[in-house]
Structures are given as C-alpha cells and as structure tokens.
Amino acid sequence: MSLKLDTLEAALHSVLGDAVARLERVRGELTLTVKAADYLQVATTLRDHAQLRFELLIDLCGMDYSAYRDGAESQFIDGPRYAAVLHLLSVEKNWRLRVRVFAPDDELPIVASVNPVWNAANWFEREAFDLYGIVFEGHEDLRRILTDYGFIGHPFRKDFPVSGHVEMRYDAEQKRVIYQPVSIEPREITPRIIREDNYGGLK
Template identity: 70%
Template structure:
C-alpha cells in the first residue's frame, strides 16, 4: 500500500459522507466538499491524528466561468486550499464551491490556520469571495478605491478607472479609463538569407 493509498483510506474513513468527490490524479489527491461542511472538514483535517494537516501552504480563489471553453456546468467560484502534514509527510488539495455566484461566500479558515489571513484577503480582493468570520477582510493588493475584482473572467483587461499624477493639481487623480481600443496586426518580416538558407 502506497502513502497515497493510506491517505485516501484515512480521508474516506474519517470524512465519509462529507466527501463530494475525492479525485486522484498525477500522484495527488483533491478533496471536494460542500461549502456547508468546509469549516468542519478543515478542522478535522488538522486535528485528527490519522490526518494531521498542520499547515495551510496556499489558499486561492478560482473563477470557473470560462473553464473548459465555457463547458463547465456548475457553480462559478471556488476556494482551493493546499495542505501539508509534516507529521505524515503528505499533501492534500481541498476545494469547495461558493453556493451563490452573485455573492460568493464561504467560511474563513483563519481560526484553523492563521496563514489563511492574507490568502483569504487576496481571494477577496481579486475575486470578490467573502470569507465569513474573517476579522480583517479588506483589500490587500489593489488600491482601496479600486472598483471590481480584477481576476474575475468578466473584468475588462483595461479596468474601469485609471490613476495618474496630475501636474496641474499636483496630486494623484482617478478618472475613467481613456485607452483607445485598437487592432494590432502583426507585421511579417521576410529576410532572404534567414537561418543560413540560400
């Protein structure tokens, strides 16, 4: 029995009906749970002696709206955690989907792993995912006056507002984006002796 087999058996035995799916791919396990079970499952993953995921390595948001060229059917936003058990020397990916696409909300795991603090703030800032129970959920990468969430697939690549220094007012000002859309046509350059061919 391999280490991955042992981990999979332990997860199945400890979490049972809370498992939406447990996928095995490229030597890694991905556990999918419902948002209503997410906090309890994370606590059990940390505290159960057979699992002991003491460290949250990463947490991020995902927008599935254009996933698979738009063939994805299901909820739009997900939160993905990458966990490490130092005790057992194994890793696990945990995914949960936000139940409401208009206002994506999931529980904060910051009380379980304090490393989640800035990761959850980043997912809030970039995707607009609200982490219920987070004590300091505010933007971390964009400006406080920033409008929207730039990693959402429907966010315009030019943004909504631009910030620039105005020398007349001698201060930074915000204004609507003034970038003119243009079509760029690549220019093909042909050389007679390119690559040493004659």
C-alpha cells in the same frame, strides 16, 4: 508514492465520510472537494484528526471556473463559478492534499474563513477577496491587499475588462490623487505570421 496516496485516500473517506463530495487522484495528487456548508468543519478535522494531521496551510487561492474548458467535466462548466482552493501539508505524515470548496452563489460568492484554523490563511483570503470577490465569512480583517482602496471590480475574474474601469493619477493642481475613466483606447493586435515553403528543410 501510490501506497501513501492509497493510505491517505482511505483515511479521508474513513474520517470525513459523507463530507467528501468528491475525491480525485490526478497526476499523483489528491483533490478533495467539499460543500460550503461542511468546509470549516472539514478544515478543522483535517488539521486535528490523528489519522490526517494537516498542520500547515501552504497556499490558498481563488478560482473562476467560468468558461473553464480543457479536460473539464460538465459540473465545473455548468456548476458554481467561484471556488477557494487550499494546499495543505502534513509534516507528521509527510503527505499533501488539495482542498476545493465552491461558493454556492455566483452573485455574492461566500465561503467560511479558515483563518481560525490556520493563521496563514489571513493574507491569502484577503488576496482571493481582492482579486476574485470571494467573501470569507468570519475573517476579522477582510479588505483589499493588492489593489487600491478605490479600485472598482475584481481583476482576476474572467469577465473583468483588460483595461479596467478607472485609472489613477496625481493631479498637480488639486495636489492629490484622483480617479478618472480609463483613457486607453482598446485596440486589437494581430501577430504577423511568416510562412516559408522550406521552413526547417521540409517540403
């Protein structure tokens, strides 16, 4: 396996050159980080270049790196907040790659759409837009896919309130669906802890 990863790592450096912002090998997997400006061109190269041939997009998801801690390096704590992460597969070469691109602006996170490169990105990018608010520039039908059209905010962002902003219900008098402020009162639940002197036979 390591020989295959060595071959892929060398091919990525050789083919992409300066477009490789970072290339990490962790737990037997390669993660390629690219700049937003190079993202679409890199995606096309990954698919088309004879040394790489990543024909399939397996998954694409959004990430919110705010308050990201355990084992993280400082660039992910102090750097851009939102990223799109792709998982690619080459059937021809029998190898996989994770690609990550950070949106430069936290206020309005925008990265290019890779839907023209891999058709499978369509609904994945809509999901990342819906849940994280990442705008995929060039996507032909970027709209919510999991939440309601009147939904406010993006529920997978780490600062999104647990109870949300509004609730939806059917009003029998008006004979339509209405939105109203959330009626659930937030409460803190502290788990009950049982301590035993003899737990597990230990003293």
